[in-house]
Amino acid sequence: MPRVNAVLDFIAALGRAALNLVRTAGALTLFGVAALSHLVRPPFYWRIFFGSLIEIGFFSLPVVALTALFSGGVIALQSYTGFAQYHAQGAIAGIVVLAVTRELGPVLAGLMVAGRVGAAMAAEIGTMRVTDQIDALTTLSTNPMKYLVTPRLLAGTIALPCLVLVADILGVLGGFVVSVVKLDFSAPAYIAATFTAVKTIDVTVGLAKAAVFGFLITLMGCYHGYTSRGGAQGVGSATTAAVVAASILLLASDYLLTDVFFSQ
Amino acid sequence: MTQTTPKIRIRGLRKAFGPKIVLDGIDLDVMPGTSMVIIGGSGSGKSVLLRCILGLIPADAGTIEIDGVDVLSLPARRREAVIETIGMLFQNGALFDSLSVWENVAFGLLAAGRRHGKRPSRAEARATAGRVLEQVGLDPSVGALSPSELSGGMQKRVGLARAIAGQPDILFFDEPTTGLDPIMGAVIDGLIVDCVRKLGSTAIAITHDMASAQRIGDQAAMLYKGKLIWQGPATSLLNSGNPMVDQFTHGRREGPISMELRR
Numbered sequence: 001m002p003r004v005n006a007v008l009d010f011i012a013a014l015g016r017a018a019l020n021l022v023r024t025a026g027a028l029t030l031f032g033v034a035a036l037s038h039l040v041r042p043p044f045y046w047r048i049f050f051g052s053l054i055e056i057g058f059f060s061l062p063v064v065a066l067t068a069l070f071s072g073g074v075i076a077l078q079s080y081t082g083f084a085q086y087h088a089q090g091a092i093a094g095i096v097v098l099a100v101t102r103e104l105g106p107v108l109a110g111l112m113v114a115g116r117v118g119a120a121m122a123a124e125i126g127t128m129r130v131t132d133q134i135d136a137l138t139t140l141s142t143n144p145m146k147y148l149v150t151p152r153l154l155a156g157t158i159a160l161p162c163l164v165l166v167a168d169i170l171g172v173l174g175g176f177v178v179s180v181v182k183l184d185f186s187a188p189a190y191i192a193a194t195f196t197a198v199k200t201i202d203v204t205v206g207l208a209k210a211a212v213f214g215f216l217i218t219l220m221g222c223y224h225g226y227t228s229r230g231g232a233q234g235v236g237s238a239t240t241a242a243v244v245a246a247s248i249l250l251l252a253s254d255y256l257l258t259d260v261f262f263s264q
Numbered sequence: 265m266t267q268t269t270p271k272i273r274i275r276g277l278r279k280a281f282g283p284k285i286v287l288d289g290i291d292l293d294v295m296p297g298t299s300m301v302i303i304g305g306s307g308s309g310k311s312v313l314l315r316c317i318l319g320l321i322p323a324d325a326g327t328i329e330i331d332g333v334d335v336l337s338l339p340a341r342r343r344e345a346v347i348e349t350i351g352m353l354f355q356n357g358a359l360f361d362s363l364s365v366w367e368n369v370a371f372g373l374l375a376a377g378r379r380h381g382k383r384p385s386r387a388e389a390r391a392t393a394g395r396v397l398e399q400v401g402l403d404p405s406v407g408a409l410s411p412s413e414l415s416g417g418m419q420k421r422v423g424l425a426r427a428i429a430g431q432p433d434i435l436f437f438d439e440p441t442t443g444l445d446p447i448m449g450a451v452i453d454g455l456i457v458d459c460v461r462k463l464g465s466t467a468i469a470i471t472h473d474m475a476s477a478q479r480i481g482d483q484a485a486m487l488y489k490g491k492l493i494w495q496g497p498a499t500s501l502l503n504s505g506n507p508m509v510d511q512f513t514h515g516r517r518e519g520p521i522s523m524e525l526r527r
Contacts (some may be wrong), residue, residue, distance in 0.1 A: 043378045043379075124362075128360075131356060131358060132354045132355070132356060132358035133358050133359075133360055133361075135315070135318075135320050135354070135358065136352070136354055136358040136359075136360070138318070138319070138320060138347070139318060139320075139347065139350065139351070139352040139372075140371050140372040140375050140426070141344065141347070141348045141372060141375040141376050141379055142371070142375045
C-alpha cells in the first residue's frame, strides 16, 4: 500500500508540474499578445521606447563587443589546433565567419543581454509591482502594459539585431587578428576566404534570430517582473526566473530556427 | 441625479482569495462631498476594498456604483473614464522612482491630456506641477529632485500632490499617516482636509490611526472579518457604544476582537 501511494504521489507531482507548465505557457502567451496588441493602439510611449533602446542597444555594446572579439579569436585558435592535423588551415576563415554570423554572434549577444538587460527589467518592473507603482499607473489613466511592456518589447526586438551586427563584425575581426598576428596567416588571403565563405543568408538569418532572442529576453524580463509578488525576495526570484527562462528559451529557439533555416 | 444619490454606493461586495474571505457582503454609501474613514485591523480588507473600487482587484460579487453607474459592469473604456475621476494616495507613496518629482506630479495630467488629444506641453505641465507642489506646502524647486532624495513626509506630500493634480471628484487615501511622526501626520491630515474641501471632492480614507481618522473623516466605518460592523460620525469613534469599535479605537487587549496570533 505505501508503494502504491508513493507511485500515486509521484504521478500527482508530475501532473502538478505539467499543469503549472501549461498554465505558465498560457499566461505568457496572453501576456505577449496583450503587449503586442498595444503596438497598434495609441498612445505609444516613445520616450520609454528610446530609453530602452539606449539601455539595451548602447549600454550592452561593451560586454557584447568584448565577448564577440574574444570568441572569434578562440574559434580561430581552436580550429587551427584541430585543422592543422589534416592540413586544412585554409578553412579557418570560413569556420570563423560562419560560426560567428550563424550562431555565436546571436547566441552570445543574446545570453549577455539576457543576463544584463533581462535581469534589470525584471528587477525594475518587479520593484514597481511590489511598491504599488504599477497600480499607481492604472489610477493615473495609464495602461501599465502599454507603458511598461510594449515599448521595451519593441526596443529589445530592434536593439539585439543591431548588437549582433556589431558582434558579427568584431567576432570576425577577433578571428582575423589571431589568425594573422599569432598564426601567421596572410591578411588578404584571410579576408578573401572570409568573403568567399559567408553568404547573405548567414548574416540575415543570424539577425532574424537576434530579433527573436531580443523579443524573448524582454518578454521574460517584463513578464517575470510584472507578475512578481511579495517583497525583495519576490523581486529576486523574478530576476532569477527571467534570466534562466530567457536563456533556456533562447537556446531552444536557436535550435528550432537553425533547424528551419540551415538543416538542408 | 439628486444630491441624495450617494457618490459611491457599494452593495453586497464580496472578495475572497482562495478560501480566505476578505470582503463579505460590504454595503456602503458615501455621500457627495463627505469624507468617509474606514478603520480596521491589519489584514481586515481595507486596502482590498479600495482596490476593488478602483478596479485594481476584480470583485467576486456585488455592485460598486459611482454617480449611480455600476462600474463593475462597464466596458473597459468607460471604466477607465470613471477611474480618471479618482485620485489615490498610496500607503508608501508609490512614486515613480525613474521620474523626477515634477514628472510624478504631472504624470496624470499628461496621461489624461494624451487620452483626450489635448496634451499640455512639458513646460506647462511642469508649471502646473509647481503650483500643486506649493498647495501641499512644498517649494516648486523640489520638482527637480528624484523621489529617493525626499524624506518620508515629503514623499507623502508629493503623493498627495500627484493625487490632487487632476482635480479629481473622488480621492482615496490608503494609510496616509503610516510611518510618519505625529506632527508630520497631523500636517498631512491638515493638507488632506484642505485639499478635499478646496476640490469639493468625496473622499475615502483607510487608516488605523485614530487621531488621523478623526481629523480627516466626516463619517467613519469599521471593517472586521470582511464585514462593516459599525458606521457613524467620525466624531463618535472613541465613544461609539459598539464594544468592538471601542476595543479597537482604545487599543484594548481584552475584548470581543481576538487577534489571531500564531505561536
